[in-house]
Amino acid sequence: MSWAGFKKSVNRAGTTLLQKTGQIERTVDREFADEEAKYRIFEKECQALQKDSKAYWDAIKAMTAAQSRIAETLETFYGAADRSSDGAMAGHAYKRSVDDLDTTFSRELDVPFRTTISEPLGKMCAYYPVINEHIAKRNKKLLDYDSARSKLRKLIDKPSEDPTKLPKAQQEHDECKEMFDMLNDQLIAELPQLLDLRVPYFDPSFEAMIRMQAKFAEEGYEKLSGVQRYFADNVRDDYAAGQLDAQVEGILQEMRELSICGGN
Amino acid sequence: MKGIGKALARTPFAVTSKIGMSKKSADPEFDDYQRHFTSMEKAAEALIKDTKAFTDAVMTLFMSEANFAQHFVVIFQPIAGEYDLMGKHPDAASTIRNVTKYEAAMAEMKEVITPEVELIETRIAGPAKELQAVMKLIRKTITKRDHKLTDYDRFNNSLTKLRDKKDKSLSDEKNLFKLEQDFEIATNEYEYINNALKQDFPRFMMLSTQFIDPLFNSFFYMQLNIYYLLLEKLNSFADDCKYDISNQPGTQIVEEYEGKRTDAWSLIENLGIVKRIVSVSRLVQQSRAQNQTLGRQTSTSALGSTSPALRAAPPPARSISSASSFKKTAPPPPSSSSSLAPPPYSATSSVASSASSAAATKRAPPPPPPLKPKPKAAPQIKYVVALYDFAAQTDGDLSFNAGDRIELVEKTDSAEDWWTGRVNGAQGVFPGKVVWC
Numbered sequence: 214m215s216w217a218g219f220k221k222s223v224n225r226a227g228t229t230l231l232q233k234t235g236q237i238e239r240t241v242d243r244e245f246a247d248e249e250a251k252y253r254i255f256e257k258e259c260q261a262l263q264k265d266s267k268a269y270w271d272a273i274k275a276m277t278a279a280q281s282r283i284a285e286t287l288e289t290f291y292g293a294a295d296r297s298s299d300g301a302m303a304g305h306a307y308k309r310s311v312d313d314l315d316t317t318f319s320r321e322l323d324v325p326f327r328t329t330i331s332e333p334l335g336k337m338c339a340y341y342p343v344i345n346e347h348i349a350k351r352n353k354k355l356l357d358y359d360s361a362r363s364k365l366r367k368l369i370d371k372p373s374e375d376p377t378k379l380p381k382a383q384q385e386h387d388e389c390k391e392m393f394d395m396l397n398d399q400l401i402a403e404l405p406q407l408l409d410l411r412v413p414y415f416d417p418s419f420e421a422m423i424r425m426q427a428k429f430a431e432e433g434y435e436k437l438s439g440v441q442r443y444f445a446d447n448v449r450d451d452y453a454a455g456q457l458d459a460q461v462e463g464i465l466q467e468m469r470e471l472s473i474c475g476g477n
Numbered sequence: 478m479k480g481i482g483k484a485l486a487r488t489p490f491a492v493t494s495k496i497g498m499s500k501k502s503a504d505p506e507f508d509d510y511q512r513h514f515t516s517m518e519k520a521a522e523a524l525i526k527d528t529k530a531f532t533d534a535v536m537t538l539f540m541s542e543a544n545f546a547q548h549f550v551v552i553f554q555p556i557a558g559e560y561d562l563m564g565k566h567p568d569a570a571s572t573i574r575n576v577t578k579y580e581a582a583m584a585e586m587k588e589v590i591t592p593e594v595e596l597i598e599t600r601i602a603g604p605a606k607e608l609q610a611v612m613k614l615i616r617k618t619i620t621k622r623d624h625k626l627t628d629y630d631r632f633n634n635s636l637t638k639l640r641d642k643k644d645k646s647l648s649d650e651k652n653l654f655k656l657e658q659d660f661e662i663a664t665n666e667y668e669y670i671n672n673a674l675k676q677d678f679p680r681f682m683m684l685s686t687q688f689i690d691p692l693f694n695s696f697f698y699m700q701l702n703i704y705y706l707l708l709e710k711l712n713s714f715a716d717d718c719k720y721d722i723s724n725q726p727g728t729q730i731v732e733e734y735e736g737k738r739t740d741a742w743s744l745i746e747n748l749g750i751v752k753r754i755v756s757v758s759r760l761v762q763q764s765r766a767q768n769q770t771l772g773r774q775t776s777t778s779a780l781g782s783t784s785p786a787l788r789a790a791p792p793p794a795r796s797i798s799s800a801s802s803f804k805k806t807a808p809p810p811p812s813s814s815s816s817l818a819p820p821p822y823s824a825t826s827s828v829a830s831s832a833s834s835a836a837a838t839k840r841a842p843p844p845p846p847p848l849k850p851k852p853k854a855a856p857q858i859k860y861v862v863a864l865y866d867f868a869a870q871t872d873g874d875l876s877f878n879a880g881d882r883i884e885l886v887e888k889t890d891s892a893e894d895w896w897t898g899r900v901n902g903a904q905g906v907f908p909g910k911v912v913w914c
Binding site for chain 2: 255271273286289291321344404412414415421423427430432441451469
């Protein structure tokens, strides 16, 4: 921090203290406070959106990656006894279709997701630090203005011996006021614009999101359902009737009955 | 205690066999099975891990989907004291109308998916864990077999050594007898367990394949069901809210998105508050310079409203009012813009979009600059462009065709009002929202 910056921050700290103790009057600007509150909501929501959209995309990736690994594991299991069984064939078809899904998603959805969701959100979220800087600057200038005003008022109430003091204080007051007003008015004018523009800004993302979700579901469903052809005819009904679970249980029981599992 | 004794007895042999001093017998058949079994153990572990990864991913997917919807709704609903978003942004009306339904659909989906995920946990991960437990038992048997093998080798080695000894002492003879007995027991035990393993391993492998079949089938249907539920829900939502979600290539989604992207992007970019502050005092100087050109209109509102324009171009060169400077940021009139890349509202010529361009005129020039305080010093003639045909409805109305340039005689700062204008020599009033200014 430069020396001038340091001096400023010390002075402002003093002003804040005096305001807290009621020595210096604090400017209350309802208009700005309202706009800032709205802006804060918007900022928070956008940041949450950015986080969630990333989580969503990562989850899609993780989901297909897990499916891919599961398919590999299945091949190990089928490799244990008979590589050419129907089950092994189905397992192989499953592997092919999940791999296909994985590449389809990265090929078909990666760019759209980035263009329609990540980038608009990222761009908006990148504006916030700058806007916050504007707000911080405005708050600092407000402190300067408050302090200059109280100085001026004191001089008017109790004129000093030095006749040069009053015009100097007046000038300082005017300068501070000008700076503050400029920043403040800009924020008051533009924050609502920004908030208003959010609607057309994010509007096209909504439909794109829905379409991508639908695409994800549809591709997933279509690619996977093709594997069913390799299943025995009764499998679907067995699954629905809970037969498959019973089979799994039965085999586990048989395994436990093996002499090598007796722990003897 | 017995275990420790055994372990101690086996240690010297483990050391000597490692350094090659004593013979270690091997059973290739068993080793082969064991190799298989080890890979199965790894597979079972991987299955459990990946199933977990899968269910976690599915949960996060639906969770983040629901959260996304939830936050999206907030953005498309009035924030504290805003009103009539739909009226202000007729283009986004369908989004505004449907976000709440979307949120509900996503939240519902999260509810629907939870039992599915639980099903995977109990029906897939559960049995897989039990399989792992069975495998642990088998692993224990293998360890036992290894110990028995060690015993067998150990006694075998000592026995051979003792037998080969030339002159045996009395105690050696006694030991020999004892060793022979031990060796026999060790042989029997080892043979028994080794044979049992060799006999049961193929059976176990068979069973594992049989085990994986129904498990895989169930898992497959569960996965399929997740996609199905998602698809179903989205379809019904899209039907309800008139969205076209037919499966199209991703590039098309991008293209259509780009097509709908409005000038909101550039408008936001042109705002003063999204630009870094370099120095406040320089800004003040600039705004002073600006004010001087404005004929010393030092009202605070002028200060604030001119500042975005400040940064767009060097201010002193400009002599027009602050209000008109906003036209730079607004999209160009329809006729000239059909080839521009990020199309503003008015790019296409269909009826629907001309309605939307009317909306753009309402929105595009950012609201706050008060248009009223037009500097009297510069009574410039202002033209506006008609967006569509307008036929006089009563006396005093001004008729014109789309694309006509209308000379503005009088206007208010609200496009909802009627303005006065002159075209083709005739003067009359017309609704402010049918023109582009």
